[in-house]
Amino acid sequence: TDRLKGKRALITAAGQGIGRATAEMYIAEGAKVFATDVNGDLLAGLSCETFVLDARDDASVAEGVARAEPDVLFNCAGFVHHGTILDATDDEWDMGFDLNVRSMYRTIRAALPGMVERGGGSIINMSSALGSVIGAPNRFIYGATKAAVIGITKSVAVDYIKQGIRCNAICPGTVESPSWHDRVRALGEQLGSQEEAMAQFVARQPMGRVAQATEIAALATYLASDESAFTTGHPHIIDGGWSGQ
């Protein structure tokens, strides 16, 4: 219950799914948590400091980072675009990269100077098993953005290792969350069968099930804690055996 004692943790997209599960676990492990989301209503019920932070807005990010002064930054905000390269529009590409990639440029740029000044920090970036680790159908923009997240992670890790900053990425397989249920529903409508849609998503994981958000939160907790002091610059894959065959 005290693995994160004394640490200040800022989380983006903490309103639901993996971000929320992580906020709850960080609180349980004794961190001072600043749980944020673009949709403030979703933050209700979290027993920590909560406020609206739009990861797509420079001023909102700067304000949130100044308020939290984080030792741990968990960049969880992200969006799944569905489609191939020929389905994608320029606007969708720009939006995908702004939310999934540039958001991390914004938050890390804002949080790093304080971390360096205080002598250390752990930055955790939400990537995906899908992208640079393994390809998946209809994930053109999404895969490109999540691969870019690994590039950001390695670059920051290398540049700031001597200042005590660690920067790692989390690469999950399919995780049950509100937006995942939306994706299953959309595929079900396309296929004319919700059962078939669910079966297709589950089949990607050789374990025969999708992950619970708490399983990803456990990895985010390890990466935030000093237990992970010897790891930096890596994509940490947690995908039910999807890419490990």
Ligand code: NAD
């Ligand atoms: P989700 O997609 O259900 O929820 C996303 C949250 O992001 C919402 O609370 C939403 O309000 C918030 N958000 C949207 N725009 C924002 C912005 N501009 N600023 C701040 N917050 C914003 O949650 P999830 O499925 O757990 O996904 C969380 C992260 O994990 C994403 O980066 C996603 O790509 C990644 N991920 C998810 C899965 C999965 O299968 N669910 C797998 C791999 C990676």
